Amino acid sequence: MITTKALPERHACRALWFNASTITSIWFLFWILYDIFAWNKALTQARPLNYFGLIISITILILGKQLGKFGLFKKQNFTKKANKKLDFNK
Numbered sequence: 001m002i003t004t005k006a007l008p009e010r011h012a013c014r015a016l017w018f019n020a021s022t023i024t025s026i027w028f029l030f031w032i033l034y035d036i037f038a039w040n041k042a043l044t045q046a047r048p049l050n051y052f053g054l055i056i057s058i059t060i061l062i063l064g065k066q067l068g069k070f071g072l073f074k075k076q077n078f079t080k081k082a083n084k085k086l087d088f089n090k
Contacts, residue, residue: 017064025057 028050035046 014064014068018061021057021061021064025054025061028053028057 031050032046032054035041035050036043
């Protein structure tokens with residue numbers, strides 16, 4: 001599995017995104033292969049829901065990679081001026 005140390009930006013949200021989509025991809029792939037090898041079904045006889053889930057999981061994985069290029073997973077850096085506005089102790 002992908003951990004935060006393996007990611008270039010080391011952000012937990014991105015790690016969670018990739019872990020969840022990778023695990024669901026493996027889950028749906030397992031059930032497709034189970035239908036094919038354990039039940040000796042053809043590719044067209046396996047449950048369509050598993051194919052749909054695998055396609056969606058891989059799409060979400062690719063989408064997360066593309067959104068990472070736009071800086072969606074980057075940590076927000078506030079300036080000192082913005083921090084002064086948020087100071088409620090005064």
